[in-house]
Amino acid sequence: MRRPTAPLTALALALALTGCGAKISDDDSGAAHDRRPAKASGHYPVTVENCGIRTTYDKPPARVVTNDVGITEIMFALGLEHRMAGYVMPDDKGDLDGVPWKAAYDKVPWLGKKTLTKEIALDARADLVFAGWNYGFGEDSGLTPAALKKLGIGSHVLTESCRNGRDGARGVMPPLEALYTDLTTLGKIFNVEDRAAALVKKYKKQVADAAAKAPAPADRPSVFLYDDGRDKPFTSGKYAGPHDIITKAGGDHVMKDLKDSWTTVGWETVVARDPDVIVINNYGDTSAAQKKAFLMSYGPLAGVSAVKHHRIYVMDYADLVESPRNPAAVSDLARYLRGVRAAG
Secondary structure, eight states: OOOOSSOOOHHHHHHHHHHTTEEEOSSTTOOEEEOSOOOTTSOOSEEEEETTEEEEESSOOSSEEEESHHHHHHHHHTTOGGGEEEEEOOTTSOOOTTSTTHHHHHHSOEEESSOOOHHHHHHTTOSEEEEEETBEEBTTTTBOHHHHHHTTOEEEEOGGGOBOSSTTOBOSSOHHHHHHHHHHHHHHHTTOHHHHHHHHHHHHHHHHHHHTTOOOGGGOOEEEEEOBOSSSOEEEOTTSHHHHHHHHTTOEETTTTOOSSEEEOOHHHHHHHOOSEEEEEEOSSSOHHHHHHHHHHOGGGTTSHHHHTTOEEEEEHHHHSSSTTHHHHHHHHHHHHHHHHHHO
């Protein structure tokens, strides 16, 4: 689990993989295959589909590097910290001391607090990088599944971030389904299918219990998710976590027609849709208090119902991106929205 004292070069890693008989898949995911015999359990080889790419694993990855809090906690929720070489995460993603996975955070190395890079993956001797488009992967940074494949490193792409073919837009299924899909797929890859199935069952019940208390569609308060941004707000479309969280909690997501995950809109759109509630995504250098102060003082929003009635609700970043915190976030927001509706 410890990091090597000096980075491995791409050539050194390629030679190391060749020496242990590893073979890189011919598909675009960059997942590595091993030619050694499958385990006696008979589980391997196992073939999974991730963002439209089929990949076969002959054994479970042993040195996974993850990017960001939600992705890291998916691994932790599945009890897979022993298969992790480390994680990359800024230190502005909330207090981690009170989370159920505190022991896993203490055990797994924190490899970097800025951008996930090929060098970090090489230094950690990663055999799989679990990240997402704009959650670590990106052409601008040069960190892509294709680039990692050339280094002998496999990739798993966060399902929430799957590209849908529309000018770089992301999202191919409802957000909670994306969470359940990743849990199920990783359960197969790491031979913890029972654990994955139990989590999915638990999370679905938690969401269903909250949704059962939601008002009829005509009585639902409308909700806008505000991530950040002054000239234009960054928000959630129908394929990012907030859409399902808002909807299952009993709200009407005002940006439900945006066929993308996280994206930018114009303030005029927000004003026109006049949300009853604004949910603030709490993370980054700009505090939730500063974001709220901006919303309350920004002239064009003065007539918006949420601002007029001071109905602004703060949620943590890890609640709103694809993560095992999503089901509890549904329950928490549902309680708030029921209070809004009761108050009229």
